[in-house]
Amino acid sequence: MTQTVQIIILGLSLGGVFALMASGLTLIFGVMGIINLAHAAFIILASFITFGLFKYFALDPILSIVIVMPVMFIVGVAVYRIFFARSIADPNKRGVTVLLTFAIALVIEGTLGFLFSNIYRSTSPSYASSAILFGPYYLPEAQFYATILSAVILIGLWAFLQYTRTGYAIRATMHNRTAAEVVGVNVDRISMLVFGIGMALAGASGAMVSFLFSVYPSKHWEFVAILLSLVVLGGMGSLLGALVGALVLSVAAAFVSSYYGPVWSPVTFYLALFTILLFRPQGLMGKKAEF
Amino acid sequence: MAILDISGIVAGYGAGPDILKGLSLAIEPERSYCVIGPNGAGKSTLLKVICGLVPAREGAVVFEGDRLNGLRTDEILHRGICFVPQDRSLFPDMTIRENLRMGGYILKDRREVDRRIEEVYGMFPILKERNSQLAKTLSGGQQQMLLIGRALVLRPRIIMLDEPSLGLAPIVSRQIFDSMNTLKAAGITIIVVEQNARMGLQFADWGCVLDLGKAMFEGPSASILEDPRIEELYLGRRRSRAGADA
Numbered sequence: 001m002t003q004t005v006q007i008i009i010l011g012l013s014l015g016g017v018f019a020l021m022a023s024g025l026t027l028i029f030g031v032m033g034i035i036n037l038a039h040a041a042f043i044i045l046a047s048f049i050t051f052g053l054f055k056y057f058a059l060d061p062i063l064s065i066v067i068v069m070p071v072m073f074i075v076g077v078a079v080y081r082i083f084f085a086r087s088i089a090d091p092n093k094r095g096v097t098v099l100l101t102f103a104i105a106l107v108i109e110g111t112l113g114f115l116f117s118n119i120y121r122s123t124s125p126s127y128a129s130s131a132i133l134f135g136p137y138y139l140p141e142a143q144f145y146a147t148i149l150s151a152v153i154l155i156g157l158w159a160f161l162q163y164t165r166t167g168y169a170i171r172a173t174m175h176n177r178t179a180a181e182v183v184g185v186n187v188d189r190i191s192m193l194v195f196g197i198g199m200a201l202a203g204a205s206g207a208m209v210s211f212l213f214s215v216y217p218s219k220h221w222e223f224v225a226i227l228l229s230l231v232v233l234g235g236m237g238s239l240l241g242a243l244v245g246a247l248v249l250s251v252a253a254a255f256v257s258s259y260y261g262p263v264w265s266p267v268t269f270y271l272a273l274f275t276i277l278l279f280r281p282q283g284l285m286g287k288k289a290e291f
Numbered sequence: 292m293a294i295l296d297i298s299g300i301v302a303g304y305g306a307g308p309d310i311l312k313g314l315s316l317a318i319e320p321e322r323s324y325c326v327i328g329p330n331g332a333g334k335s336t337l338l339k340v341i342c343g344l345v346p347a348r349e350g351a352v353v354f355e356g357d358r359l360n361g362l363r364t365d366e367i368l369h370r371g372i373c374f375v376p377q378d379r380s381l382f383p384d385m386t387i388r389e390n391l392r393m394g395g396y397i398l399k400d401r402r403e404v405d406r407r408i409e410e411v412y413g414m415f416p417i418l419k420e421r422n423s424q425l426a427k428t429l430s431g432g433q434q435q436m437l438l439i440g441r442a443l444v445l446r447p448r449i450i451m452l453d454e455p456s457l458g459l460a461p462i463v464s465r466q467i468f469d470s471m472n473t474l475k476a477a478g479i480t481i482i483v484v485e486q487n488a489r490m491g492l493q494f495a496d497w498g499c500v501l502d503l504g505k506a507m508f509e510g511p512s513a514s515i516l517e518d519p520r521i522e523e524l525y526l527g528r529r530r531s532r533a534g535a536d537a
Contacts, residue, residue, distance in 0.1 A: 179380035184365035184397040
């Protein structure tokens with residue numbers, strides 16, 4: 001029993017971070033219909049920025065979020081303007097954006113590999129190696145902070161989408177792009193903003209990834225597969241779906257890892273991906289079809 | 292003087308062929324128009340050009356002396372021209388109130404939007420009853436009312452409706468046309484594209500027949516309804532004699 005609860009605790013805490021990692025991916029898909037295969041590459045890019053700030057300025061990775069998020073927001077806006085603004089305006093070209101994101105992922109990976117080589121890196125703040133004990137249970141301190149921070153950012157994002165005028169416009173564009181245009185939403189600007197927000201979220205998660213995992217430039221392939229599986233489980237474009245998908249799959253993966261060994265843990269995500277695509281392709285909370 | 296002057300419009304989608312091929316039409320204030328014509332004649336495209344969703348390749352759309360070409364949809368909305376598209380373009384997972392609030396998106400004053408939503412509720416009490424229901428739970432007719440209500444939040448000068456009766460039962464279509472009559476009485480200029488040409492022409496003061504991307508004929512609705520050529524070509528004549536040949 002104790003072991004089961006312990007596994008759930010570890011799974012949920014990692015799930016919170018995965019949810020944050022996936023939130024940008026699902027938001028960008030929801031608004032623009034772009035499956036951003038480069039999302040995890042941007043997360044790794046943010047990890048490297050965090051690593052640089054830690055190494056050269058001794059800046060704490062959690063604190064560095066206040067720098068990394070705005071930087072990644074600007075990167076997102078620029079990437080949108082340069083690569084996506086024209087292609088998503090034309091429905092015939094929308095299909096090729098997935099290839100474009102694939103290319104961007106390769107370029108980021110290649111550039112990081114060229115500049116920093118493909119060795120493992122991670123930031124090592126003091127809390128990265130200690131754990132919080134409560135009763136018979138424990139939680140690595142780093143994971144604890146990362147979970148809390150992810151929750152705070154996700155709640156902030158939810159409140160922004162739910163209560164602000166821009167949030168309304170983003171949700172409206174997600175629901176029905178034409179209808180949003182008809183009521184006067186500048187969907188191009190909203191798309192640009194959402195790409196920026198998506199990248200800022202990738203930035204925040206990248207900062208946390210820097211002390212939760214060891215990162216190297218090609219690590220993003222592993223991440224993007226996991227993120228896609230939990231976004232598909234939750235329903236593409238659904239923020240709540242991404243959260244549920246992340247929590248469910250992280251706990252499942254923690255169980256698999258504990259009983260069958262860590263090697264099998266990633267398989268959990270792929271199995272879930274296959275199963276969900278076979279039996280409920282729209283995901284747990286995705287919309288079936290527009291009306 | 293025309294409130295909306297459309298002259299020599301050439302337009303199409305993306306890199307595709309021209310759908311509108313030099314269409315000209317003058318819209319008089321406080322008059323209601325019904326645009327009819329076969330599929331592919333460019334009826335919906337005309338409305339989309341006016342509200343800035345599809346750019347015109349040539350020609351001009353002038354609203355009260357003010358050229359609309361090149362303006363964004365929100366800028367055109369600010370001038371009081373609203374569009375109710377054909378495909379039930381609601382926000383399905385938002386409540387009715389949120390949908391109406393989106394109707395007033397371009398207005399910054401939220402209290403003013405709430406006041407106007409109350410006006411819309413006055414016109415469509417059913418929407419008020421279902422205030423906090425999700426839009427996707429409404430029937431087809433109620434969704435159409437919500438679409439019209441959403442446009443009314445801006446108190447438009449001109450309202451353009453693309454096939455408002457599409458997919459609705461006849462009795463529900465009649466309700467929708469009844470509410471459009473109320474708009475007409477309130478002095479709003481209406482342009483309606485309607486597949487059910489008879490119903491549309493009976494509602495409107497003025498009819499316009501579009502074919503091959505041009506306005507082929509326009510005139511008072513009554514005269515169009517009675518014109519035997521137009522009846523044969525566009526209204527689906529009840530073939531008393533020809534029926535025997537077929």
